Amino acid sequence: xxxxxxxxxxxxxxxxxxxxxxxxxxxxxxxxxxxxxxxxxxxxxxxxxxxxxxxxxxxxxxxxxxxxxxxxxxxxxxxxxxxxxxxxxxxxxxxxxxxxxxxxxxxxxxxxxxxxxxxxxxxxxxxxxxxxxxxxxxxxxxx
Numbered sequence: 001x002x003x004x005x006x007x008x009x010x011x012x013x014x015x016x017x018x019x020x021x022x023x024x025x026x027x028x029x030x031x032x033x034x035x036x037x038x039x040x041x042x043x044x045x046x047x048x049x050x051x052x053x054x055x056x057x058x059x060x061x062x063x064x065x066x067x068x069x070x071x072x073x074x075x076x077x078x079x080x081x082x083x084x085x086x087x088x089x090x091x092x093x094x095x096x097x098x099x100x101x102x103x104x105x106x107x108x109x110x111x112x113x114x115x116x117x118x119x120x121x122x123x124x125x126x127x128x129x130x131x132x133x134x135x136x137x138x139x140x141x142x143x
Contacts, residue, residue, distance in 0.1 A: 065078070084132060095121055098115070099117075101115070
């Protein structure tokens, strides 16, 4: 049985503190709001891709791409380049918010007391860059 006594420095009962790390312990409204919000980038990306592919600009771009590059170059370097660009732009934006800690972002922070400094971020950036360079392996298209 869980003891209802509060933990050191807390006024919450022990049972509530233990369950705080689990998704089922959150309010239903919070879970639904988080789930819908997390789908937004994916839905926007799919809508943008579908719109771009079906536009005259998209067709012109793909014709240019196929006229100037081999299938291997498109698969290996263009795919990797776009993926890396999206990954790094998003990651660096979140890193900037974490390092600069603007006042508007404080209410969205999940761990308000936890901070990662520039020294740790340099290590993280080097590991991520090394992993992307060392473990990237282009796939040869079969034709």
